[in-house]
Amino acid sequence: VSPVTVLRVLGALVVLGLLSACVPSAPSPESWREDARRAVSDVAGEVATAQLALEQETADHLLGGYAVVVVVEAEELSGDAATAFESAQPPPVEEKRYDRVTKQLDEATGLITDARIAVAAGDEAAYPTLVRQLERAGRRLDRLEQSLEQPPGGSG
Amino acid sequence: MKKYLAVALGVLSAIGGFVDIGDLVTNAIAGARFGLSLGWVVVLGVVGICVFAEMSGRVAAVSGRATFDLVRERLGPRMGLLNLVGSMGVTVLTFIAEIGGVALAIQLVTSVNELLIVPFVALLVWMVLWRAKFTWMENVLGLLGLALVVFAVALWQLAPDWSRLGHQMAAVDKPGDESWLTWAFYAVALFGAAMTPYEVFFFSSGIVEEGWTVKDLGLVRANVFLGFPLGGVLSLAIAGCTAVVLGPLDIGVDTLGQVGLPVAVALGKVGLAIALAGFVAATFGAACETGLSAGYSIAQYFGWQWGKYVRTDKAARFHLVLVLVTLLAVGVLMTGVDPILVTEVSVVFSAVALPLTYFPILVVANDPDYMGEHANGRLANLLGTVYLFILLIVAVAAIPLMVLTGMGA
Numbered sequence: 001v002s003p004v005t006v007l008r009v010l011g012a013l014v015v016l017g018l019l020s021a022c023v024p025s026a027p028s029p030e031s032w033r034e035d036a037r038r039a040v041s042d043v044a045g046e047v048a049t050a051q052l053a054l055e056q057e058t059a060d061h062l063l064g065g066y067a068v069v070v071v072v073e074a075e076e077l078s079g080d081a082a083t084a085f086e087s088a089q090p091p092p093v094e095e096k097r098y099d100r101v102t103k104q105l106d107e108a109t110g111l112i113t114d115a116r117i118a119v120a121a122g123d124e125a126a127y128p129t130l131v132r133q134l135e136r137a138g139r140r141l142d143r144l145e146q147s148l149e150q151p152p153g154g155s156g
Numbered sequence: 157m158k159k160y161l162a163v164a165l166g167v168l169s170a171i172g173g174f175v176d177i178g179d180l181v182t183n184a185i186a187g188a189r190f191g192l193s194l195g196w197v198v199v200l201g202v203v204g205i206c207v208f209a210e211m212s213g214r215v216a217a218v219s220g221r222a223t224f225d226l227v228r229e230r231l232g233p234r235m236g237l238l239n240l241v242g243s244m245g246v247t248v249l250t251f252i253a254e255i256g257g258v259a260l261a262i263q264l265v266t267s268v269n270e271l272l273i274v275p276f277v278a279l280l281v282w283m284v285l286w287r288a289k290f291t292w293m294e295n296v297l298g299l300l301g302l303a304l305v306v307f308a309v310a311l312w313q314l315a316p317d318w319s320r321l322g323h324q325m326a327a328v329d330k331p332g333d334e335s336w337l338t339w340a341f342y343a344v345a346l347f348g349a350a351m352t353p354y355e356v357f358f359f360s361s362g363i364v365e366e367g368w369t370v371k372d373l374g375l376v377r378a379n380v381f382l383g384f385p386l387g388g389v390l391s392l393a394i395a396g397c398t399a400v401v402l403g404p405l406d407i408g409v410d411t412l413g414q415v416g417l418p419v420a421v422a423l424g425k426v427g428l429a430i431a432l433a434g435f436v437a438a439t440f441g442a443a444c445e446t447g448l449s450a451g452y453s454i455a456q457y458f459g460w461q462w463g464k465y466v467r468t469d470k471a472a473r474f475h476l477v478l479v480l481v482t483l484l485a486v487g488v489l490m491t492g493v494d495p496i497l498v499t500e501v502s503v504v505f506s507a508v509a510l511p512l513t514y515f516p517i518l519v520v521a522n523d524p525d526y527m528g529e530h531a532n533g534r535l536a537n538l539l540g541t542v543y544l545f546i547l548l549i550v551a552v553a554a555i556p557l558m559v560l561t562g563m564g565a
Contacts, residue, residue, distance in 0.1 A: 045410075
């Protein structure tokens with residue numbers, strides 16, 4: 001085999017690689033569900049963290065800026081988890097649930113942002129409502145996580 | 157009386173000094189996710205660190221020379237270099253994690269971004285390493301680290317179902333929603349955190365710094381056999397707190413702020429203030445210990461003058477290493493890398509480096525030419541050999557488990 005042929009084959013492989021990199025590839029439905037469950041679980045954990053921090057702040061159990069730091073970090077981590085999940089291409093059979101998952105993740109991260117704004121502003125009057133909203137969001141995320149254990153059609 | 161006070165002080169410092177950012181984070185994560193089902197790993201790790209710390213302490217007290225000094229002489233420059241590279245890499249990584257940990261702890265009180273705090277923490281650490289007396293540094297920071305006892309008080313105050321926690325610890329089991337691979341990854345990480353190599357370097361070099369001799373072997377053993385196990389109890393208390401408060405809420409620990417929340421739940425503001433003081437003291441103390449250990453390791457390997465009791469101009473290269481390592485830590489942390497991630501990586505790589513660190517200690521402690529009548533007895537050799545076997549398994553499994561579980565995700 002001449003060096004020129006080898007170079008041609010290598011060049012063709014590089015071009016093929018570049019072309020395939022331009023097309024976002026969808027993961028398998030099973031792999032997508034696993035990623036979705038993980039993202040929902042991560043965001044649910046951050047929702048619970050924000051809720052616990054708000055409850056402790058209400059009970060005057062936290063010092064100085066502790067609640068602010070905890071809620072800001074929860075906001076960043078939940079945002080990262082939601083963004084990472086949303087940027088992945090869903091398989092065609094899961095497009096409907098992709099919309100449902102992203103909607104709930106966005107709602108949950110938005111709630112954590114509301115909590116951060118309230119804590120940073122020291123708006124104590126808003127805490128009880130936010131705690132209830134975060135609790136409800138957490139329950140919804142738990143149900144969503146359970147439903148993602150089943151393939152589409154097998155869930156509620 | 158003075159001697160008993162010295163023993164008590166040493167033991168208390170060892171308890172406070174045992175817990176560092178790796179123990180804090182890894183135990184908190186493991187507790188929140190696995191309850192106390194990995195508590196036996198902490199016990200296994202504490203027994204292991206006791207076995208090898210006693211050996212290296214005995215070597216230092218008998219020979220008046222620290223670990224690397226003897227490893228190079230006894231096993232040759234090649235084995236010594238391998239030992240140096242493995243343990244130095246982990247020690248520097250741990251040093252970076254500890255400085256980041258101090259910044260995170262201060263951030264929790266001040267709300268100032270950790271990146272703005274890191275340079276000041278690093279400067280303070282370096283000043284302590286340069287100017288503070290060794291005994292002051294060891295005792296003051298160790299005693300302040302005792303503030304972490306607040307986790308044990310918080311656990312008691314939370315009134316958990318003790319029989320359930322005991323059962324979790326006794327039964328080698330895992331929660332249903334976790335995989336065995338992830339369980340094994342955290343077992344390796346907890347073991348790495350408990351047996352971090354710098355603890356042994358710092359301990360043995362400290363013995364040389366303080367001029368302890370064969371007459372002080374009782375003091376060495378009191379520090380090891382009382383201080384480290386009681387430090388292990390603190391680790392278990394941290395895991396217990398997160399198991400009781402964060403576990404039922406499905407909160408996975410990703411930040412230092414989450415680690416402190418159970419104490420706030422149990423003891424309110426005062427408890428949290430004590431826990432934060434403990435975070436700062438434990439991580440600052442460990443930053444000083446790892447920084448010094450990095451300097452000790454390199455200086456001992458190359459045969460340079462080293463130590464805090466030696467005048468700065470006489471141990472210039474040792475102090476230059478301290479400056480360079482501190483600058484490296486600041487450089488890495490200023491990239492914005494998450495100190496918690498650095499911590500998680502450091503405990504895994506600590507597990508990888510364990511045989512490189514502890515095998516030479518076993519060899520030297522067993523050599524009658526160096527140790528005379530104080531060479532290892534049968535029990536020390538048996539335990540050392542069994543642990544070496546465990547260390548090999550852990551070291552081989554660490555990286556594959558890290559890759560397969562995506563850092564325990």
